[in-house]
Amino acid sequence: MAERMRLYVTPASPWVRRVRICIDELGIGDRFEYVQTKWPHAWGTRTVEMPADFVQATPVVRIPALVADDVTLTDSHSICDYIDDRFGDHRLLAADGPERWRALETNALACAIIEAQIMRRAELLRTGPDRSDDFIAKMRDRGLRCFAALEKKVSSFGDIFGLAQITTAVACGYDEWRYGPDWREATPKLVAWYDTVAQRPSMKATEPAETPQR
Template sequence: MKFCSSPTSPFARKAMVTALEKGVDNQLEMVSPDLTDVFKGINPSNPLGKIPSLELDDGTVIFDSIVIAEYLDSISDSPSLFPSEPAARAKTMTLHALANGMTDAAFTRRWGSTMLPEDERSPSWNARLKLAIDKSLDQLEAQIDDFAGKVDIAAIAIGCALGYLDFRFAEENWRDGHSKLAAWYEEFAARPSMKATVPPEG
């Protein structure tokens, strides 16, 4: 299977951590995105132009990161990262949506402040995205008991979201006012799957 991804993408990281947790990472052939012109879309095999995508052995291309993660989860028998009981599943997927939305806001913020020409950057849109991140952090702090001690797709998405904040917004110190979340992250980030996927500096 061809996995189009980058080591700096928090969405690709979520899929890769899933692959590592499920022991199917050795089935992934790594493919790099096309970075020649980010405004044309960096991944030709996804009409949305985004990474990650996964090309299955029969040529089918699947995206986005949650679809890839669910597929990788389903091809191995080890304990599922996606609960099957409906209420538990909805709760886990809502936590995943919170973490993913936070990642999306952080990535869009970063993109808006580095890739856009200076006269197209928007301070008010940046503030709106920062508000979403701050409120999501508060919510995760309040809901810590819902994911502490678990290894599932919500915990993986939360770990990758916080790792991305450390990577791109370290100066904003998300740990301030979120001590339970910080303690949880310290433990979760020590998992081999997380350590193997820490984004490179730069």
């Protein structure tokens, strides 16, 4: 049996969740060793010390990070692409052609939401007068604009649950868990779609939870 790949994870991260959902959807969970990381709340605004093996795997000190037998990858985009190419025969994201670019168009909107969610979270963890309420509002507004854009794309999803749909579902789930139902107010089609896919085993198994502290 091939040596299991090491994946550094934490349950709060939407970037980790999209990778784990891809793994579950491809049915390859037995190929991975999940290494739980612990993060102090200071991660949002300053450098924090992490175990040496984690820093070696990801000098940028972020998650997820994948250590495979042939490569080490340090962001969810490359990890999802790698596992889909190696194990999924591009089932989650077409290798080329119009289908790939349409999926990446949707995926980019969902990723922009996740990026805004994480930046908003980091700023909310800042204490004292340095915290910027304007920046927090800017990230919230960016996310809501992208949710509105995704609302126009839901009708094209059909029964597909590929990388674009996975990332969209993760963005919806994280916003609801961390910030509440604001995104639902102007996106009825997206809400109906999300409430259905949220019942998938891969989604239920990866529901977000607070990161272990240290």
